[in-house]
Amino acid sequence: MATTRATTEDRSTVRTLLRLWPFVRPVRARLFTAAFIAIVASCTGLVIPLVLKWIVDGPVAHRDPAGVWLGALYLLLLGIAEAVLFGVRRWLVARPLSHVEAEMRARLYGRLQRLPVAFHDRWASGQLLSRGTTDLMLLRQFLAFPLTFLLVNGVTILVGVMIMLLQDWTLGLIILAPAIPVMWTCAVFERRYAEVARRAQDQVGDLTTVVEESVLGIRVIKGFGRHRSQARAFRALSVTLRGTELRKARLLASIWGVIVTLPELAIGAALVLGVARVASDALSAGTLVAFLSTALALRWPVDSIGFLLAMSQEAATATERYFEALDEEPEADPVPVPAAPPAHGRATRPPIGGDAGLRFEHVRFRYPDASPDSPPLLHRIDLHIRPGESMALVGATGSGKTTLTALVPRLHEVTSGRITLDGVDIAAMPREELRAKVAVAFEEPTLFSTSIGENVLMGASADAGAADLDRALAVAQADFAHALPQGTDTRVGEQGLSLSGGQRQRLALARAVVGTPQFLVLDDPLSALDVHTEAAVEAALRQVLADTTALIVAHRPSTVLLADRVALLSGGRIAAVGTHQELLRTNAEYAHLMSGDSRDREDSR
Numbered sequence: 379m380a381t382t383r384a385t386t387e388d389r390s391t392v393r394t395l396l397r398l399w400p401f402v403r404p405v406r407a408r409l410f411t412a413a414f415i416a417i418v419a420s421c422t423g424l425v426i427p428l429v430l431k432w433i434v435d436g437p438v439a440h441r442d443p444a445g446v447w448l449g450a451l452y453l454l455l456l457g458i459a460e461a462v463l464f465g466v467r468r469w470l471v472a473r474p475l476s477h478v479e480a481e482m483r484a485r486l487y488g489r490l491q492r493l494p495v496a497f498h499d500r501w502a503s504g505q506l507l508s509r510g511t512t513d514l515m516l517l518r519q520f521l522a523f524p525l526t527f528l529l530v531n532g533v534t535i536l537v538g539v540m541i542m543l544l545q546d547w548t549l550g551l552i553i554l555a556p557a558i559p560v561m562w563t564c565a566v567f568e569r570r571y572a573e574v575a576r577r578a579q580d581q582v583g584d585l586t587t588v589v590e591e592s593v594l595g596i597r598v599i600k601g602f603g604r605h606r607s608q609a610r611a612f613r614a615l616s617v618t619l620r621g622t623e624l625r626k627a628r629l630l631a632s633i634w635g636v637i638v639t640l641p642e643l644a645i646g647a648a649l650v651l652g653v654a655r656v657a658s659d660a661l662s663a664g665t666l667v668a669f670l671s672t673a674l675a676l677r678w679p680v681d682s683i684g685f686l687l688a689m690s691q692e693a694a695t696a697t698e699r700y701f702e703a704l705d706e707e708p709e710a711d712p713v714p715v716p717a718a719p720p721a722h723g724r725a726t727r728p729p730i731g732g733d734a735g736l737r738f739e740h741v742r743f744r745y746p747d748a749s750p751d752s753p754p755l756l757h758r759i760d761l762h763i764r765p766g767e768s769m770a771l772v773g774a775t776g777s778g779k780t781t782l783t784a785l786v787p788r789l790h791e792v793t794s795g796r797i798t799l800d801g802v803d804i805a806a807m808p809r810e811e812l813r814a815k816v817a818v819a820f821e822e823p824t825l826f827s828t829s830i831g832e833n834v835l836m837g838a839s840a841d842a843g844a845a846d847l848d849r850a851l852a853v854a855q856a857d858f859a860h861a862l863p864q865g866t867d868t869r870v871g872e873q874g875l876s877l878s879g880g881q882r883q884r885l886a887l888a889r890a891v892v893g894t895p896q897f898l899v900l901d902d903p904l905s906a907l908d909v910h911t912e913a914a915v916e917a918a919l920r921q922v923l924a925d926t927t928a929l930i931v932a933h934r935p936s937t938v939l940l941a942d943r944v945a946l947l948s949g950g951r952i953a954a955v956g957t958h959q960e961l962l963r964t965n966a967e968y969a970h971l972m973s974g975d976s977r978d979r980e981d982s983r
């Protein structure tokens with residue numbers, strides 16, 4: 379599935395990472411305090427070489443054992459102080475950063491729930507999963523470690539270099555000599571690593587998609603003996619990812635090579651020159667010891683720059699990927715217009731007459747990802763379903779029946795035209811209100827891995843209870859739920875796969891009717907039922923449909939007979955409307971669709 383992939387070419391790492399600020403803001407005090415403590419701890423380490431200089435030039439030169447012991451005590455205290463300060467830093471950041479990660483994850487999940495179906499059609503689920511898991515973990519690691527240590531190490535290197543220049547400026551300049559080539563290498567590395575990091579993280583998303591699809595489709599894979607080809611596809615993707623990870627490792631190795639080798643050469647050169655100057659009494663031994671100890675103390679801050687930059691690049695990529703999903707436009711609700719207060723003592727009622735019920739007016743629809751030169755799938759839908767009426771929607775496979783039903787709860791937006799419920803344009807209605815009025819049951823019944831009761835009551839308001847649940851289960855002929863080990867508290871497995879197709883379909887139907895909706899949209903809701911169960915469900919549904927305005931996609935005459943009238947969808951428009959008998963008599967296409975051999979023909983193609 380195609381997934382939006384941003385280019386990293388003109389990205390500014392800092393600007394990208396700054397987008398994290400709103401999430402970091404609430405814990406900024408702790409983060410800044412922790413960074414300050416880390417700087418103090420790191421600079422405490424730089425005092426150690428100065429104490430060493432004092433020991434060498436003082437007590438050691440004057441053969442004063444008490445002074446040496448005192449110096450050793452100072453060193454011990456400095457070491458303890460440094461360790462305690464780093465411990466406090468870690469304690470300060472651990473909790474708030476897990477809070478930041480949880481908050482970002484919740485925000486992403488919330489946004490994904492509110493994004494239109496067209497977005498989910500476009501994005502592979504694995505890409506979204508990897509953004510909510512791996513990418514957020516990378517971000518937490520970045521906030522906990524590289525963010526602080528790039529600052530801490532930068533300050534430490536600066537203070538260390540100043541100390542060395544103050545000790546002896548000639549040796550200091552030798553140590554500083556590799557700075558320019560190292561900085562240049564870092565700049566080149568950053569650019570290249572950004573591109574590879576993005577590729578690797580996208581490939582993790584692709585791999586996650588394959589794993590997810592294989593787990594969900596395990597029955598098909600086993601049934602068709604496709605495990606080998608599936609394993610091959612997985613292996614091919616993981617080999618590609620391995621290649622990208624190796625490229626990352628090679629880039630990291632090359633920057634590490636430069637960052638470690640050049641400063642080590644500079645330290646070596648400073649050591650040789652320093653020893654020569656001590657020998658010629660131009661420099662005290664203590665100063666040389668202090669100088670070299672400082673240079674060695676700076677080894678870790680300099681060496682770590684490579685992987686700190688690498689982690690920062692990965693975090694910038696993760697930020698970019700996270701905001702790609704978060705920046706998508708959620709389903710917008712119309713700006714509420716204050717409604718005129720209802721006349722005293724009168725309940726709100728649907729308008730009587732032409733506007734009442736469900737009406738499609740000149741509705742056109744084209745999938746956003748369909749090619750622009752293809753004709754719209756639905757190009758002129760005009761249909762009126764009167765209040766309390768049930769209308770069957772019949773049409774050939776692929777004619778757009780499911781698509782048409784999805785327009786009513788606004789799972790897709792009409793391209794032009796309008797759909798009204800009791801005269802009110804659904805585009806002007808808040809989604810919450812619309813979805814409270816309209817209940818849907820899809821041909822593919824999706825259940826969640828929770829109890830049967832919760833799955834069904836999802837279709838009702840929060841105050842619905844056991845009586846509503848029992849009534850809905852009775853209408854959908856889903857009383858089998860009461861016979862399960864824990865009755866309606868029985869948990870269905872992932873996606874309800876522990877139930878039969880017909881059982882799932884009946885639960886989905888119960889979910890659609892439990893809220894006694896004003897409008898009911900059923901997409902071939904009885905396709906998986908045997909004839910006896912179908913007849914029983916139909917008998918019970920008829921009672922529900924008596925008070926409801928319903929649109930029912932139907933393939934079989936038995937389902938069509940549930941409805942008062944039938945609409946034939948053909949060539950992107952409603953080609954005929956009438957009763958089942960009328961259409962059988964007057965419309966050849968309808969008669970053909972209902973005769974049963976149309977399916978055989980579709981299947982044999």
Ligand SMILES: Nc1ncnc2c1ncn2[C@@H]1O[C@H](COP(=O)(O)OP(=O)(O)OP(=O)(O)O)[C@@H](O)[C@H]1O
Nearest residue numbers: 499745747748755774775776777778779780781782
């Ligand atoms: N998300 C989508 N993006 C682009 N095209 C789509 C999308 N979903 C469906 N289609 C196309 O729209 C057409 C109509 O699909 P739809 O599912 O509405 O048909 P249907 O009449 O319900 O078919 P069936 O009777 O087989 O269920 C098909 O050609 C399908 O390929």
